[in-house]
Amino acid sequence: MICSVCSDKTRSNGIATQVFRRDGLTVTITGIPAVAICPNCGNAVLDWEVAQQVEDLVQPLFEWTKTHTLPKPIISITFPEPQALAA
Numbered sequence: 001m002i003c004s005v006c007s008d009k010t011r012s013n014g015i016a017t018q019v020f021r022r023d024g025l026t027v028t029i030t031g032i033p034a035v036a037i038c039p040n041c042g043n044a045v046l047d048w049e050v051a052q053q054v055e056d057l058v059q060p061l062f063e064w065t066k067t068h069t070l071p072k073p074i075i076s077i078t079f080p081e082p083q084a085l086a087a
């Protein structure tokens with residue numbers, strides 16, 4: 001697979017980190033299983049279903065900022081790696 005960002009050759013399978021920024025809120029999600037990762041620029045290719053699940057996870061957090069007045073929290077979410085689950 002060729003990276004859509006830098007055209008380098010991607011590595012198949014890996015763990016991705018994605019940062020979502022919306023309305024001043026930043027949510028960092030690590031440990032996302034990726035179909036492919038570019039070793040050059042870090043661009044990750046996610047399964048559609050995985051991307052959708054991640055989106056469903058962050059969506060309520062962005063909704064929260066619209067209806068609450070506290071300062072925007074810094075949110076970090078980590079999925080355990082598959083090896084850790086097997087152990």
Ligand SMILES: [Zn+2]
Pocket residue numbers: 003004005006007008038039040041042043
């Ligand atoms: Zn790349």
